[in-house]
Amino acid sequence: MTRSDTMAVDDRQLACFLAAADELHFGRAAARMHMSQPPFSQQIRRLEASVGTALFIRTTRSVRLTPAGEVMYQHAREIAAQTQRMLRAVRQAAVGDGGTLVVGLAPTVMYSPLADALYRYRAQHPQVTLELREMDSNTMQAMLQSRSIDVALMRPMAVCAEIACMEVFHEPMVVALRHDHPWATQQRITPAQLQQLPLLGYAQARSPYFRQVLQTLFQALGVQPHIVQESQIPTLLTLVEIGVGAAIVPWTLSRQRTESLKFLPLQTEGVEARACIVAAWHRGVSHSTRDVFVAAMPCESDMAAQ
16 A cells, blocks of 8 residues: 555544444434534545545345445554554553553662562553563673663662662561571671671672672671682672572572571671662653553661571
């Protein structure tokens, strides 16, 4: 179909055609369209002129579709249904209840109670296609700026002014030991014991946030840590399992590998030892579905170590 063909068949003509094909009576079809019969019949004649063939056979007693009219009827019904679906999807997206939302997730988010928040969001907004992409927090600013993702659930990072952040979860840091470690039966680990442990640190290139959390903690506690190896989550837990050392990890990881590892709280003497997760998005991008998603996330949900 050429551009001129497309422009010649308008929505009003298709609506009149559908009414006539449904009713097979021009008087009733015209009333359905809130028109008198002469202008209604004129719309049908214009449509037939546009498509180049008769669509109806009219006698004094009946109206029926021609073979070409049958084909037109089938396609016109599909167009009407598609138009309704389009309008419904557009309206849902306009109020944040439709469309596709691409969410970047830091690996540790998957272990946190935010997974429950994501489940509730999906249950409450079934028309939204939620696309989850796991990636490191230190890559998410670039992904937001390039519009590759709509929102990020990430560990706090230094971000530019155009990236907005809101804390949605925080948790204590705990010590991960092998289950057969002599201190595994204790209630908590003291700063003095922390200094004696061979510790696994976080690699700057992959885990700058957790590296900074530990550096700040050690400085506040006056601890000179004995770092034997640096890595990242979840490899850190494997290194603990094979006996390389102990690790200080976010509490949400304590739900992992419970048969082989023991997770103990730190005795911090009033020093804060916690990790955060934030929702981050681009301030310059208007996105109703994203805004509804961010509002559905818990705000500063504090989970105590169990």
